[in-house]
Amino acid sequence: MNEIASSSAGQRGPADHDIRDQIVAAANKHFGHFGYAKTTVSDLAKAIGFSKAYIYKFFDSKQAIGEAICSQCLGTVLASVHTSVAEGKSATDKFRRLFQTLVARTSELFFNDRQLYEVAAYSSSEGWQSSRNYEEQIRGILLEILREGRESGEFERKTPLDETARAIFLVMQPFVKPLLLQHNLDLIDEAPKEIAGLVLRSLAP
Incomplete structure (x- = not known):
């Protein structure tokens, strides 16, 4: 997509x-x-x-034009995520790929297409539909990975699935939401790997 x-x-x-x-x-x-x-x-x-x-x-309105551009921009990020996650060998691998690809593609947008990044950040700050759809799709991918991990025995099953997905998404937000990533650029080399490791350890059965 x-x-x-x-x-x-x-x-x-x-x-x-x-x-x-x-x-x-x-x-x-x-x-x-x-x-x-x-x-x-x-x-x-x-x-x-x-x-x-x-x-x-x-x-x-101008916003409607901005929405169309933002949808295309964030849709490109999601397309990369879908491709990367599909290549994962396990739920654990898919989660790492999800997080790493989101951080990498959003960072590329910031450094290589700064003005369009600002449109995406503006969309997030104003709660545009394009931004809400983007976050909803990320949560959907995350939810499917968690389900797969529970079915395969990789992840624990005691915590309600929706609660687990919400908590993990909250932890990911500083590095995957355009509005927040710009404040954490000095941490993107190591922090996402450390956070992913911490999340996966918390998911262990």
Whole structure:
């Protein structure tokens, strides 16, 4: 999956309209240069060569455009996660891959595409649907890994599954949420490995 589901909030017109794709692509480039907060729909209209009213035929706000871009951006991170986890040999291996890939891809976004990272961080701080969907999918992957680990005998079965998944996700958040990772960059080399080890020891039967 390369794009987060339910990213159509605030979009108008046919879902597969080429003009919508052109607007998103142009906005992606514009946000990349100038940042989300400093860009207005008027700025985008001028850069794209469309009228502001024409853009509003496809998106009802700047946020709706930002949601579409954020969904694509975070969807790329999730695609890498799905690929990495699928290659895991055990539930333990899959959990390590989940955490390591999330940290690596989110860090790459921060260092290589800073402005788009800021859109993702803004999405998280404002509670956009794209950000909520992203976190929900991470929790879903984590839940499946925990189920597999319990069925294989790798993980303990006494703690309620939902409670275990919530607690682990909370521990992971400082290194996988774009809004929080920027405050923990000096720890990303060692801390995720140590946290993963601690979590896995706590899951031992």
